[in-house]
Amino acid sequence: MxxxxxxxxxxxxxxxxxxxxxxxxxxxxxxxxxxxxxxxxxxxxxxxxxxxxxxxxxxxxxxxxxxxxxxxxxxxxxxxxxxxxLGESAPEREPIIRAGLGEPAPADGWTYHRAGVPGRAMQALRLVVPYGSQGDLVRVHPGEEWLHVLHGRLRLGLGDAVHELNPGDSAHFDSLTPHRIAAVTPDGAELLFVHTLLQSPDVHPHI
CATH class of the missing domain: 1.10.260.40 (lambda repressor-like DNA-binding domains)
Structure with a gap:
């Protein structure tokens, strides 16, 4: 991701x-x-x-x-x-992100809504994932990911396993595990997403 x-x-x-x-x-x-x-x-x-x-x-x-x-x-x-x-003071960040703050950012059919502040070790977003597969796109990178499905159904591939998540379902996994995300429902899926570069000691997916 x-x-x-x-x-x-x-x-x-x-x-x-x-x-x-x-x-x-x-x-x-x-x-x-x-x-x-x-x-x-x-x-x-x-x-x-x-x-x-x-x-x-x-x-x-x-x-x-x-x-x-x-x-x-x-x-x-x-x-x-x-x-x-180096001990340099970071600028003060507003801890509250109000609804409607900032324009959503579309990219490759996905829509990203800001849910956190920049410059943090943890990145939080609200995503709208389009219907269909990502083709051959499989992501592998350091860090951990957590996601929670708000609306629609999501297909999550982790290594050789494929999981279907419904509203209210969550997933937490190390992103060195090859992963792929796509919406199952025709109108897409909406989810909360958190990513961090920190790696847990367990490199196996947590589902």
Whole structure:
């Protein structure tokens, strides 16, 4: 499905400058706190980041300075931004999304209604899915997805299994599982949808 916005470095950064210890503030405590806050062990976080546990431990204790690619990778794993890793204050976000705020965005027959605020680790949308199949389109990407059918019937393919969901039914699965979504009812289906880049320890679908 959709991917959440990733963190981007400030405009005045350059990869060369970001690779030097002098160019980066002390991010070690924030790296450690974010990992613990996400419930990840040192070994699990290091594996997802493509680092050794010893290397990540040195980053968290301040004995090594992370490069920009490392910061980007860790920000995605922890569902945050590089700016937060660097301790920059995020702008205040309005927590309430009023009905009718913003125009719906159509794309490839789907209609996306905003149900959350941008820049969060979790993306929330209200979707209108058209009738019919997606052809050969199968989605596979890091993260988790949760959906809840409001109206119509939905066909959800997860790996080799196909599930039909009625109004009131929900699904929660890891999006590394190949998945496909289509409406069964001729007038389409409407659903609530939440996606996050954070991956659960279980890579099997939860239905």
């Amino acid at each position: 959709l991917s959440t916005p990733g963190g981007h470095p400030p405009d005045h950064w350059s990869p060369t400058a970001a690779g030097t210890a002098e160019a980066l503030p002390d991010v070690a405590p924030r790296l450690r706190d974010l990992r613990r806050g996400r419930g990840l062990t040192l070994e699990a976080a290091a594996k997802r980041a493509g680092l050794s546990p010893a290397h990540l431990s040195r980053l968290e204790t301040g004995n090594r300075q992370p490069s920009l690619p490392m910061l980007l990778g860790l920000a995605r794993i922890y569902g945050t931004t590089v700016a937060e890793l």
